[in-house]
Amino acid sequence: MKSAKIDKLLRGAILVLTVAFVYVISSAIHERVVVAGDSAPEFSISTDSGRTVSLPNFGGKLLVLNFWASWCQPCAEETPSLNRFTQEYRDKGVVVLGISVDKDPKAYSAFLQRFQPAFLTARESKTHEDYGTFMYPETYIIDTSGKVLRKYVEPIDFMSPDNLSFINSSL
Numbered sequence: 001m002k003s004a005k006i007d008k009l010l011r012g013a014i015l016v017l018t019v020a021f022v023y024v025i026s027s028a029i030h031e032r033v034v035v036a037g038d039s040a041p042e043f044s045i046s047t048d049s050g051r052t053v054s055l056p057n058f059g060g061k062l063l064v065l066n067f068w069a070s071w072c073q074p075c076a077e078e079t080p081s082l083n084r085f086t087q088e089y090r091d092k093g094v095v096v097l098g099i100s101v102d103k104d105p106k107a108y109s110a111f112l113q114r115f116q117p118a119f120l121t122a123r124e125s126k127t128h129e130d131y132g133t134f135m136y137p138e139t140y141i142i143d144t145s146g147k148v149l150r151k152y153v154e155p156i157d158f159m160s161p162d163n164l165s166f167i168n169s170s171l
Contacts, residue, residue, distance in 0.1 A: 033132030070111035074155035085158035
């Protein structure tokens with residue numbers, strides 16, 4: 001009889017702890033996920049070229065912040081259009097920053113050598129967490145006041161008419 005009561009109490013306690021655990025994890029994830037309309041979390045990153053890019057100070061330009069990884073096939077597929085976009089818009093008030101979450105510096109270097117990014121690049125492992133990014137590629141379009149105007153949670157063609165129209169209207 002006592003064993004049945006203890007068993008029932010343990011099951012109840014496990015249920016309560018499980019619900020509390022799920023709630024805490026869910027709250028932590030949802031609290032950190034940045035969406036369009038939010039203020040972008042501040043950061044300061046030294047790029048591979050030695051330039052420091054920070055939010056909110058990135059030269060009064062529109063910022064295209066792209067999180068990627070060398071092992072991410074969709075990231076590799078979108079890089080050529082991001083290169084073309086960078087070349088087209090660098091003199092029109094747009095800064096493109098690609099932040100790699102690669103842990104392996106050799107894989108990162110090989111990706112850079114293969115794709116020759118026209119945009120600023122950095123390998124860094126903290127900023128993506130501040131944005132709630134855990135799947136790649138993910139891109140944020142951030143205005144000069146630090147507001148996220150648009151968020152892409154999948155690879156895109158940066159030269160698509162929809163994206164170019166949006167960028168042009170945001171400049």
